[in-house]
Amino acid sequence: xxxxxxxxxxxxxxxxxxxxxxxxxxxxxxxxxxxxxxxxxxxxxxxxxxxxxxxxxxxxxxxxxxxxxxxxxxxxxxxxxxxxxxxxxxxxxxxxxxxxxxxxxxxxxxxxxxxxx
Amino acid sequence: xxxxxxxxxxxxxxxxxxxxxxxxxxxxxxxxxxxxxxxxxxxxxxxxxxxxxxxxxxxxxxxxxxxxxxxxxxxxxxxxxxxxxxxxxxxxxxxxxxxxxxxxxxxxxxxxxxxxxxxxxxxxxxxxxxxxxxxxxxxxxx
Numbered sequence: 741x742x743x744x745x746x747x748x749x750x751x752x753x754x755x756x757x758x759x760x761x762x763x764x765x766x767x768x769x770x771x772x773x774x775x776x777x778x779x780x781x782x783x784x785x786x787x788x789x790x791x792x793x794x795x796x797x798x799x800x801x802x803x804x805x806x807x808x809x810x811x812x813x814x815x816x817x818x819x820x821x822x823x824x825x826x827x828x829x830x831x832x833x834x835x836x837x838x839x840x841x842x843x844x845x846x847x848x849x850x851x852x853x854x855x856x857x
Numbered sequence: 858x859x860x861x862x863x864x865x866x867x868x869x870x871x872x873x874x875x876x877x878x879x880x881x882x883x884x885x886x887x888x889x890x891x892x893x894x895x896x897x898x899x900x901x902x903x904x905x906x907x908x909x910x911x912x913x914x915x916x917x918x919x920x921x922x923x924x925x926x927x928x929x930x931x932x933x934x935x936x937x938x939x940x941x942x943x944x945x946x947x948x949x950x951x952x953x954x955x956x957x958x959x960x961x962x963x964x965x966x967x968x969x970x971x972x973x974x975x976x977x978x979x980x981x982x983x984x985x986x987x988x989x990x991x992x993x994x995x996x997x998x999x
């Protein structure tokens with residue numbers, strides 16, 4: 741079980757790193773036309789750095805899935821919602837207000853209740 | 858332009874991602890089972906990867922992940938990461954709701970509470986995004 745928790749945490753941290761790279765590179769794109777937006781986004785090195793992090797995250801996630809049930813894996817995965825809040829605050833300077841904190845905590849509670857066996 | 862606000866349109870895009878993702882997970886799980894490897898460690902990691910690389914189900918799952926990736930970039934370009942990310946959990950309410958509607962399954966009280974909790978959470982997140990947008994607009998005027 742400890743191994744599964746470590747794997748899910750590892751996968752979550754790589755996922756979060758990827759998300760931060762995505763958001764950092766998308767934040768500087770100004771164009772509003774969709775095709776231009778996609779072209780700019782997909783030619784940004786940070787997007788592909790983020791994508792590689794996602795790749796690692798998915799492989800680790802698959803390894804975790806292969807040794808546990810979906811319900812357990814998803815419950816553990818909800819840790820990442822808290823990590824994302826912290827990561828977005830530190831690396832993206834996104835403000836964390838009471839609404840956001842309450843929203844995130846309710847979502848985590850909801851996931852744990854919904855996926856439980 | 859409703860920049861930064863969690864609109865219904867953005868929530869619907871995330872819902873679409875959830876639907877695609879659940880199919881992707883289903884294909885992935887089927888693919889994983891078909892390799893016949895029940896436990897993975899460093900000793901059989903290569904065998905595990907090569908077994909999966911030959912599975913069409915795994916590749917189908919990966920294609921779906923790529924489609925989701927493009928939708929996700931669109932969503933992230935419109936709202937903050939700390940808003941968009943928790944909203945992805947909206948996909949968790951579909952399995953129980955589909956089970957109620959199509960399978961006439963009984964969903965226990967705690968699971969209902971979970972569904973309500975996720976919906977309430979998304980409501981608070983959208984409120985946060987609205988307040989943030991109003992603040993930005995005011996800052997721009999001054």
